[in-house]
Structures are given as structure tokens and as C-alpha cells.
Amino acid sequence: MNSLSTPQAVARHLLSVQAIRLQPDTPFTWSSGWKSPIYCDNRVTLAYPDVRTYIKNALADRIRNEFPSAQVIAGVATAGIPQGALVADALNLPYCYVRPEPKAHGMGKQIEGRLEAGQRVVVIEDLISTGGSSLKVVDALRAAGADVLGMAAIFTYGFPLAAQNFANKNVQLVCLSDYNVLLTEAQELDYISTDALASLAAWRENPADWGK
DSSP states (O other): OTTSOHHHHHHHHHHHTTSEEEOSSSOEEOTTSOEESEEEOGGGGGGOHHHHHHHHHHHHHHHHHHOTTOOEEEEETTTHHHHHHHHHHHHTOOEEEEOSSOOSSTTOOSEEEOOOTTOEEEEEEEEESSSHHHHHHHHHHHHTTOEEEEEEEEEEOOOHHHHHHHHHTTOOEEEEEEHHHHHHHHHHTTSSOHHHHHHHHHHHHOTTTTTO
16 A cells, blocks of 8 residues: 555555445444444454554654644543554653543543643544534543644544534644545445445435435
């Protein structure tokens, strides 16, 4: 994959280990109730050392380029926890992770690890859909006094709603690959047919009503 760009290579890696599955004829049902021709579980990449290392290094490179003043890496619980730890190790930076809500027992922590007020933080997420749960982590970090520089993720569906949500929170988002690149690479690999490509493109335009 040396001749491919990072977005192309990441898309092919995710398809090759079935971290992303494309099934327009037998769609998945998301927790939101949406019918979807795609399912993404990037935790699968952790089982493949070559893929895991490629993603780790690609995320670390993006952070060096986009957020060179970062002092802390923060993972989004749960899927962003291992990815964040790998990236923090690659960058030799302190690490913490953030729960969706404070614990209901013990110390009642929402942020696990150590974070000092004023530290410059980059958040690591594995997947961006609407961005809602990811941005709750940004809110928690800011409430703790952190200076959130931005967020880096492996993959995004590229929904306009997500772009608007990140803009509203003034959070810079960088992703290794996206839905448009994925569809192009899937077609190049004969992973999907031309008819399937049309259905997959239609889903991204109107996911709430697709398949009804």
C-alpha cells in the first residue's frame, strides 16, 4: 500500500480486516433505529498488528502536523481508549481517558488518569458519526480546565450534521479516512457493485429515511 495516500490505505485496511462491513442488501440496524448499509467497528483493528501499527503511526503523524503543541492525549471511552493509549505511547505524551458520564461509585471520576488545568489536549476517537458523544468528552475536558486543541479519529461518515456540531463547539476535527474514500476504494477492490455504490451513496445523503 506504499503508493496509496493515507486515507486510501486506511480505508483498505478497514475493509481487509472487516472492521468495516458494507451490506446494502442486508442492512444493519443502529441503536438510533436507522437502517444502515455500513457497520464500522474499528476495535477489530487491534487484533491485527500491522493494521494497528499503521493506524497508530498515521494518527501520531497527523497530531504532530496539526497539533504540534499537544501536551496530553485523551481517549474517548470505550473504543477510543486503546487507540488513544497507543498514540500517546508513540508520541511519548501523558495519557488519560474520559467516560461519557462520571462514575456512580468510588471517586466519581469522569476523567481517568491525570490532567492539569491549562494543559493542551488532543482527543482520540475511533469513529465519528454525528459527533454527539465525542463532543461530550470535549465538554468534560474543558470543564476540568483543559485547553482542547482538537480531535483525531480513524474514520468519519462525513455527515453534515457532524461538521456542524464540531463547528458549534469550535473543535478542529481531523480524520484518517472518510466515507467517500471508502466507497471509491471498495469499488476499486470489487468489494461492491455499481448498483450497491448508488445505494451506499444514497444512504449518506439521507440516512434517517434510507431503506424505508
